[in-house]
Amino acid sequence: MITNGNSKLSQEIARQMISDHQCKVILVFEPNVQLPSKKSDSKNNLIFETIYQCNFLDHNEVKKLRNEIYQNDGTIDILIENGRVPTASKDPLSIFAFSPDRFIEETSNKITSTLNLLINFVPALKHSTRPGHFVTIQSDASGARPFLETSPEIKELVRSLNVEADNEKPRAPNELCLSTVVYNDNKSDSKLFKKFELNLHEMAGTIIRGIQSEKQVVVTYLLADGDSPGTYSLLNRVLGGTAYEVPDCVHPIQHITQQTDAELGQPVFVFHSHVDLDNDRCRVFDRVRTEIKTHAPSPDHLKGFYGETVSYAWDFKLDALFQPATSFTHLFQVKAVGGEDSQPFITITPRLTSVGTRLLQLIHSGFNSAQSTIWQDQLANYLGFWIHVEVEYTCATAGRFHINMTRKDNGQTLMSFTNNNIEMWRTGNTFQRPKWGIYRSLNNRVSLRDERVFFNNFCLAKEPYRCVKNN
Template sequence: MLKKVLTLNAILVLSGCVTTAGVTDAIPATTVRGDTIISQTQLKADGPEKEDTYTLIRDAFGPRAIEAPDLYGNANHQGVRHITEGMDERVGNYFKFVIHRDDDHDRDVLLKSDRQRNEIKVYGGSKSALKGHLGDTFEYRWKFRLGDNLAVTKHFTHIFQLKAVKGKSSDAITSSPILTLTANIRHGHSGLEVRHVGYNANKTGTVNNTLYHTAKHDIDWKNDILGHWFEVYVRANYSESGSLYMTVTPLGESTPMIEVTQNNIEMWRSGSDGSRSNFVRPKWGIYRSLKAIDQLNKEEDEVDFADFEVTKISPKKP
């Protein structure tokens, strides 16, 4: 694994990208496309024969960044690594996330629950530079590929989430993610959904709002989505009247398959409370409902990820 501090040069200013292996952070501020990079962390797979996969992830996001079934409890699916690494001709090294319908559980919930997960995350113990605080603007980039035969239901299979954390509060409102990229069935068709969750009118609960679903467009699940690599870009401004821009683009193409632009959208759940214990965090992996378990594959399901990048920026002033 390569872990180092990079000094950005003129090439970066022009291209707006960083190319390195392993983990990169503490990048000095510089101007990219008119914005200023405050900090940037990259997590890249380095291959199955190199650095231990879990160590690689923990070095990037923190010691407790992994929520894999093999890390929780004797009644869970121990002895099987649920995040490993592979090599692909198109993206190079990548992270392979797997989940097993009848063996995996939801973290330390040992009795069968209505959901299961295999995720990595930013959390309270992560570096401050990875956490979105009130008024911050962040960019997230990564690549993903759904397994060739991944089965989904009308219930959720989240592969990305932006979640609000309000100190040590157990407030149920904060438990619903602000934003998800979800695989599910809508209108009788499997597809990908970008979903925003905001407060209801009196802020006693939340309301789901689908910003985009491939089932409403001429995008075929089996031919256009399963087994294909995609690049994702998310730009989020964290405030009660924030902004969101998101694209999901087939690898190697310039036209997004999914494009979402939202202004004056709720991207913060703590009102005017800008306490440093309140933040928004990203999560990636497989987090799915088991409410229609008979519709899921009985054996192993897989989602692959590559080239995670978390960048805090200071936007160019008008």
């Protein structure tokens, strides 16, 4: 069963479940939404077997829906709550945007919707023919819905519902999976996903793969939304805490902005770096930094803990005239927090060699932070066009690291590297996290120029969800 049936994402999940997995799908639409005149999807000629309408804020309506589904369709194995409920505003839910009373009202609506579904459908999921899944999809990490798999109150509610259902012991954790999927776009159907059909398809596929794994999972998407003045707020909502590191304190402009990319026809993030006007957050003055990150205030699902396999994907573009230097210029880092964490485990670094060769390097720092270049190629092969990057690694002393880069315009594979026995954990590390942007040493200032680096379409996940397609 999938809620918010009018959503393009809900319909894409339904399409894939029907066509690729031969599932029977129930779509539930909001009240006062005009139902489709026919249950078929014209694009793929698929049939949505059953369509209902329900106000999930009304417990009695949800109970009635449950009874009708039981009578007409039998039990369900999977419930996907695509997190939209009626609100008084189409604006992003933010305590800074609303009065306190209004914020409480909107928050209450969102939590009520989730609780009504849990109360009415958890017993059905318990008695389904296979391990049950309750998946909620929400539009940013600070949204009003609780993270199902981490909320002790939600877990206790589910436990009590399981006991109440048949006076037996609660089902084992692997028999009822509570999962949350996070992405940042509050206007997905009306604005972004009409342009991002590929991302919509991939997001739906990722959700389905996580359900197939029968584990508790969270996946996060970060997409530029076209609101350039609100970029910092967007980054903080999705990644947690203050998720950007910029030199605005010394050079008072916004160093991460958004603009529409002519080639892609969609908004993208622009990271600005200036040689003479910037520094590293008014703390260090021999380098310049414009980066985004996950860090201690971020939710745990955005951190890599020992033994976990995490993956990231993103798009980036360097200018055709991009200039590296002999010292570091990092575009991506995998960094540890705690213990021996001075050097990143992995960096993607454009480099100017002492003989004038311009390279793109993949650098690893293992035991005692000793650095080595584990892959490199001519930088010219990576300039002037959009590149899609996929990274997956296991947090372990004898871990695994995989990276793949392809051109977005023609699908050409530019590089693929895998090491199945590489140090990705050091003594005393607490967790690992990613960083993206442009972080440059000024030791070779004469080789540098002001730069703009473009990023978009970030994905962050842990197994069993993956941001990578194949490796």
